[in-house]
Each structure stands twice: as C-alpha cells, then as structure tokens.
Amino acid sequence: MESTATNWLTVRKEIVGKAISIGAAVAMYGVSFGALGTTTGLTIPQTMALSLLMFTGASQFTLVSTLASGGTALTAVTASWLMGTRNAAYSMRMTPILKIKGPGRLVAVQLTIDETTAMGLAQDETAFEGRASRLAFWATGLSVYLLWNLATFIGAISVSAIGDPKAFGLDAAIAAGLFALVWPQIKSRIEVSVALGGALIALALTPFVSPGVPVLAAALVAVILGWVTGRRLS
Amino acid sequence: MWFAVLAGAAGCYALKYLGSAIPGHVLEKPLVKQVVVLLPIALLSALVAVQTMATSQELVVDARLPALAAATLALRFKSPFIIVVLIAAATAAGLRYFGLAT
Numbered sequence: 643m644e645s646t647a648t649n650w651l652t653v654r655k656e657i658v659g660k661a662i663s664i665g666a667a668v669a670m671y672g673v674s675f676g677a678l679g680t681t682t683g684l685t686i687p688q689t690m691a692l693s694l695l696m697f698t699g700a701s702q703f704t705l706v707s708t709l710a711s712g713g714t715a716l717t718a719v720t721a722s723w724l725m726g727t728r729n730a731a732y733s734m735r736m737t738p739i740l741k742i743k744g745p746g747r748l749v750a751v752q753l754t755i756d757e758t759t760a761m762g763l764a765q766d767e768t769a770f771e772g773r774a775s776r777l778a779f780w781a782t783g784l785s786v787y788l789l790w791n792l793a794t795f796i797g798a799i800s801v802s803a804i805g806d807p808k809a810f811g812l813d814a815a816i817a818a819g820l821f822a823l824v825w826p827q828i829k830s831r832i833e834v835s836v837a838l839g840g841a842l843i844a845l846a847l848t849p850f851v852s853p854g855v856p857v858l859a860a861a862l863v864a865v866i867l868g869w870v871t872g873r874r875l876s
Numbered sequence: 877m878w879f880a881v882l883a884g885a886a887g888c889y890a891l892k893y894l895g896s897a898i899p900g901h902v903l904e905k906p907l908v909k910q911v912v913v914l915l916p917i918a919l920l921s922a923l924v925a926v927q928t929m930a931t932s933q934e935l936v937v938d939a940r941l942p943a944l945a946a947a948t949l950a951l952r953f954k955s956p957f958i959i960v961v962l963i964a965a966a967t968a969a970g971l972r973y974f975g976l977a978t
Contacts, residue, residue: 660957667961688881695885698892705884715880719887726888728923731915733895738903751892760920811968814943817927818964821944824920825951833917840918841925848930856930860922864914872910 650770657765657778664757665785667815668699669793670807675702676797682710686798693794697787698755701725704854725854731861732759739767739775753783760823832871839863939977943968 672693679689684706692702701722708718733754739762740750762779769775807813828837840860847856903912928940947964955963971977 663958663961684877684881688877691881692885695882696888698888701884701888705880709877709880715877715883718880719884722884723887723891726891728919729888729892730895731912731919733892734898734903735895735912735916737896737898738900747896748893751896752889754892754895756920756923759916763916809969809972811939811943811965811970811972813927814940814947814968815961815965817924817940818944818947819957819961820920820927821924821947822951822957822960824917824924827917828921833914836914836918837921840922844922844925845929845935848926848935849933851933853930853932857919857922857926860918861915864918865911868911868914869907872907 650773653770653774654777657761657774658781661761661778661781661785664761664782664819665789667812667819668757668786669789670810670812671699671816672790672793673797674807675699675706676794677800678703678710678797679706679794680798682706684709686795689798690791690794693791696722696726697752697790698726698729699790700756700854721852721854724852724858727854727858728756728861729754732756735759736762736779739772740779741772741776750779750783753779753787755786756820757786757823758783760820764823764826832867836864836867839867939968939971942971942977 675693676689679692680686684692689706692705696702696705704725705718705722708721709715713721733751736750736754736759737747740747742750758779761782762775765774765778767775824837828834840863843863844856844860847859851859902908924944928944929935929937931938943964946967947960950960950963968977
C-alpha cells in the first residue's frame, strides 16, 4: 500500500505542476484580453464580468472583437455562443468522470473548457480510481480561473498591454500545451484517424466559414467514425 | 454593452450545462459512448491545428508551425510537459526575434 501512496504523491505533484504552468500561459492571454476589452469600449466591470461569468477565452475574444469591428450586440453574442458550443461536448464527456452531484456540479460546469478537459482526459481514467483525472480537472480549473481573472484585471486597468504575447511565442506555447495534452489520448488507429481527420477538416474549412465553425465541424469526424466503429462493437 | 456581456455569458454557461444534463444511461449506450469519447479528441486536435495554422480566416505558415514541430519532437522523446511548452515558445519567439518568421 505504501508504494501506491508514494506513487499518488508523485502523480499529484506532477498534475498540480502542470495545472500551474497551464494557468500561467493562459494568464498572458488574459492580460491581452483585459487590455482589448477596455480599449474597445467596455468598462472594467464589463470586461471582468466576461472573464468571471463567461470564462471561455475563445468566446470572450470573439465577443469583444466583434463589437470592436462594429458588429451589433446580437451578432457578437451569437458568435460567442458558437465558439462556446464545443464546451457542451466537453461537459458531456467530463460529467461521468467527475462524478459529482449537487451544487458542485454547477461549478464544474463553469470550469469545463479546452484546458480543463484536455488535462482531465490526459490522465488514465482508471488511475487511482479516477482521482488522477478528477484532480487534473479541478487543479487546472482552479489555476486557470484564478490566473485568467487576475490577468484580465491587470490588463483592464493598465491602459497599454504589457507586450505582444506573440513575441514570447505564447501563441505557439498554448497550441503546443494543448497538443501535449491530446497526445496521450491518441493511441488506437481510430483515435489517430479522428485526430487527423478533425485537424484536416478544420483547416480545410478555415478560409470559407467564420471562425469557430471549422473546429465544430471536426465533431462530424468523431460522430461518423464513432458511429461506424461503435456499431461494430455493439 | 451589458446586454451583450450578460447574454453572451448566460448562453455560454447554458452550453456548458447542456452537456452535463444528459442522463448517464444515455451515455452508457456503446454507440453513444464511442462517439462521446472521440468528440474531445476531434475538437481538441482541430483546435490545435487552427491555433497553429490559422489567423482568423486565413491559412498561414509562420513561426507557430516549426514551434509545433519542435514540440512534437520533444513529445516523441517523452519530454515533460513544461519542457514541451517551453521548447515551442522558445522556437517561435526565437524565429520571430531573428526575423526568420512572423
């Protein structure tokens, strides 16, 4: 039993470390978001409300930049919903893993985004009776929520942004971080096909449809391949 | 503005909630389960692809692609997470600093 306990401590340390680094990387974008919000005409409370209540980066950036480019409130709201649609698929996948009832579920729902889902699923679902997956989700959720909001506030109150996150390679870091979390999930031939198919569809559609749609369209690959292989299983 | 902020946030929360409200027994069906398990893999892979090669509606090859290639190499050598991320950041930042890529 002792070896299991030590093992868990190592795993726990590793998960918490990853969660903090994801939060730190995301926070750099939080500063940009805060600055973008207040420079495009939102007040500080409005910018903060987006990070606190909407809490899904892609939707927040979409809403603010649609408003900034002269879009109507309705267009901006619809575009942000479109970006947030993939979170519905994430919570579908995460809910049975998290196994929570009552008010805690409402919190978990709010924290269900790209980073927390990717971290939760990057762990072996059966490891430590699911504790690894759950800790990965909650630790990342807490770290990203706190740092994203703190960063939004810093960006919103400082008139000029701290610097271009791209100069630090942060855009590549965020993509690589997500990729590192998807990597362990791609093992079987079917998973490889779904990952490649999803990536290709999204890139192929990018020039023709509005941002957000390409990623959603990748869901089709999962539905079709899941249907075909699932039928073989049942 | 408050309308856009609050309506946007409410809709995004509702979408997150929607997925969690699907009863467990529906998700237990083998066919549904297979699709639900594959969904995040498709969505996250698509997201990585778009984050690497798209700028708004344009496909572009810039510092992000070599950075992701370097990260993939690091992953193949089983590097720890933080190293993978740092290698990607350093590659992109370096290429941009020396003006070799945008």
